[in-house]
Amino acid sequence: MCGIVGIVGTSPVNQAIYDGLTVLQHRGQDAAGIITIDNNTFSLRKANGLVKDVFHTRHMKRLQGNIGIGHVRYPTAGSSSSAEAQPFYVNSPFGIAMAHNGNLTNAEALKERLFTKARRHVNTTSDSEVLLNILAYELGRNDKMKLDAADMFKAISEVNQQVSGGYATIAMIIGHGILAFRDPHGIRPLVFGKRETERGVEYMFASESVALSIDGFEFVRDVAPGEAIYVTEDGQFYSQICADKTMHAPCIFEFVYFARPDSNIDNMSVYATRVNMGTKLGEKIKREWADKDIDVVIPIPETSCDIALEIASVLNLPYRQGFVKNRYIGRTFIMPGQEQRKKSVRRKLNAIDREFAGKNVLLVDDSIVRGTTSAQIVEMARDAGAKNVYFASAAPEVRFPNVYGIDMPSAAELIAHGRDVEDINASIGSDGLIYQSISDLKDAVALENPEITRFETSVFDGQYITGDVNQDYLNRIDALRNDSAKSTREKAMSASLELHNQETGEGE
Numbered sequence: 001m002c003g004i005v006g007i008v009g010t011s012p013v014n015q016a017i018y019d020g021l022t023v024l025q026h027r028g029q030d031a032a033g034i035i036t037i038d039n040n041t042f043s044l045r046k047a048n049g050l051v052k053d054v055f056h057t058r059h060m061k062r063l064q065g066n067i068g069i070g071h072v073r074y075p076t077a078g079s080s081s082s083a084e085a086q087p088f089y090v091n092s093p094f095g096i097a098m099a100h101n102g103n104l105t106n107a108e109a110l111k112e113r114l115f116t117k118a119r120r121h122v123n124t125t126s127d128s129e130v131l132l133n134i135l136a137y138e139l140g141r142n143d144k145m146k147l148d149a150a151d152m153f154k155a156i157s158e159v160n161q162q163v164s165g166g167y168a169t170i171a172m173i174i175g176h177g178i179l180a181f182r183d184p185h186g187i188r189p190l191v192f193g194k195r196e197t198e199r200g201v202e203y204m205f206a207s208e209s210v211a212l213s214i215d216g217f218e219f220v221r222d223v224a225p226g227e228a229i230y231v232t233e234d235g236q237f238y239s240q241i242c243a244d245k246t247m248h249a250p251c252i253f254e255f256v257y258f259a260r261p262d263s264n265i266d267n268m269s270v271y272a273t274r275v276n277m278g279t280k281l282g283e284k285i286k287r288e289w290a291d292k293d294i295d296v297v298i299p300i301p302e303t304s305c306d307i308a309l310e311i312a313s314v315l316n317l318p319y320r321q322g323f324v325k326n327r328y329i330g331r332t333f334i335m336p337g338q339e340q341r342k343k344s345v346r347r348k349l350n351a352i353d354r355e356f357a358g359k360n361v362l363l364v365d366d367s368i369v370r371g372t373t374s375a376q377i378v379e380m381a382r383d384a385g386a387k388n389v390y391f392a393s394a395a396p397e398v399r400f401p402n403v404y405g406i407d408m409p410s411a412a413e414l415i416a417h418g419r420d421v422e423d424i425n426a427s428i429g430s431d432g433l434i435y436q437s438i439s440d441l442k443d444a445v446a447l448e449n450p451e452i453t454r455f456e457t458s459v460f461d462g463q464y465i466t467g468d469v470n471q472d473y474l475n476r477i478d479a480l481r482n483d484s485a486k487s488t489r490e491k492a493m494s495a496s497l498e499l500h501n502q503e504t505g506e507g508e
């Protein structure tokens with residue numbers, strides 16, 4: 001679940017892109033990159049690490065220009081090599097750079113086709129580099145020296161016909177401008193805003209509206225599913241739906257976990273949807289757990305806090321912050337390996353014993369995925385002296401892999417896979433476990449925008465909205481990307497040479 005930004009400005013955009021990326025950091029902690037255009041030349045800085053560590057003053061000074069795009073990465077395909085950090089660049093036609101959030105489901109076939117049909121070589125294992133080359137190929141089929149909006153939209157229509165999966169994308173083309181597009185299901189979020197200046201209107205695209213607000217851009221609207229928006233270097237704005245069939249089905253996990261609560265996605269306040277999740281789950285607990293003598297509701301920081309507060313209010317029970325979060329440790333779920341994720345939970349969260357001692361506590365989390373957090377947290381609550389430890393999850397059982405931009409490729413790694421609630425309860429060691437139902441989750445989110453009638457919910461129900469995901473595909477992805485396959489590959493690659501190697505000679 002990466003974060004992307006793009007700005008067509010009237011003055012240098014480097015700082016605004018940097019600031020936008022810092023508030024999207026929760027979407028990707030592995031790598032960051034910014035690319036700008038000045039004098040028909042790209043300047044790129046990308047590397048593994050957090051935004052604050054990747055960009056030093058010397059890089060920022062060189063990222064000149066009034067137009068640029070940026071990316072924070074959480075790998076869902078390929079490797080975590082810095083060569084796969086984004087934005088990606090291709091030199092023909094014109095020179096194109098791209099930042100992509102999402103995951104393609106037919107990247108392998110597209111890569112093959114690119115080679116045989118277009119003799120284009122994709123050097124990394126990243127699906128985003130494939131997407132960039134497909135776009136480049138389609139733009140390059142037009143032999144005009146200067147493409148207009150209709151040419152851009154024709155190319156995107158071709159891209160949408162070939163590419164399958166989730167893609168919220170911002171491309172930047174030398175001599176032209178920014179071309180932003182969202183897949184026909186609108187699985188991954190993408191918004192845009194504008195800012196009036198004395199020199200003209202500036203436009204900004206971002207994964208989440210929070211990036212617009214901190215950069216002083218006024219939110220205009222979400223990019224629609226299948227829509228492409230082209231803003232020229234001098235600020236002319238064009239938009240068009242570039243798919244014959246669109247069906248809006250935003251990823252419901254954005255609301256459960258990924259997005260910041262102060263963002264709006266598809267006209268839904270993420271915060272409000274989380275409060276609604278709390279109301280629904282609170283009511284279910286009231287109905288089904290009348291016999292449990294709960295003393296206190298405790299969230300598992302940070303994402304579940306808004307949900308737990310609402311549950312406490314529905315149950316008319318005290319809400320206590322019984323766990324303190326170490327502000328210097330990032331999100332554990334999006335860390336790359338299970339070993340690191342496991343260690344980080346303990347480093348990240350610590351119990352305040354007096355909030356647990358002798359009490360029946362209800363711990364609340366937004367979701368239980370691998371069970372890394374919940375199993376350790378239940379143990380910590382017991383160590384802190386809790387009498388009974390009950391557990392509530394605001395999302396239903398996560399039983400199926402995700403293929404659209406969340407790195408959950410292996411069903412076997414999911415704690416709920418092949419287990420019922422009793423088994424999971426035993427496995428995390430709680431005295432009772434309750435899950436939100438899928439219909440309550442959908443209702444909780446849709447309440448904020450009744451126009452959205454479908455969501456991408458494959459991790460809960462195994463229904464893949466793009467229609468091209470079958471068991472064979474899932475088996476292949478599992479073999480390629482399960483934790484042990486990934487760590488073997490990463491070890492083997494750690495000493496390999498990269499084509500892109502910005503760090504060299506920079507005294508990192």
Ligand SMILES: O=P(O)(O)OC[C@H]1O[C@H](OP(=O)(O)OP(=O)(O)O)[C@H](O)[C@@H]1O
Nearest residue numbers: 302303331332333368369370371372373
């Ligand atoms: O069952 P698991 O595999 O552990 O995954 C689920 C947990 O991971 C996430 O927290 P994370 O620490 O990533 O971020 P947060 O601080 O935003 O809650 C999520 O909020 C759950 O707590």
Ligand SMILES: NC(=O)CC[C@H](N)C(=O)O
Nearest residue numbers: 001002075076077101102
């Ligand atoms: N989380 C994402 O959006 C990842 C984008 C892309 N699939 C990558 O792995 O770099």
Ligand SMILES: [Mg+2]
Nearest residue numbers: 300301302303
């Ligand atoms: Mg959490």
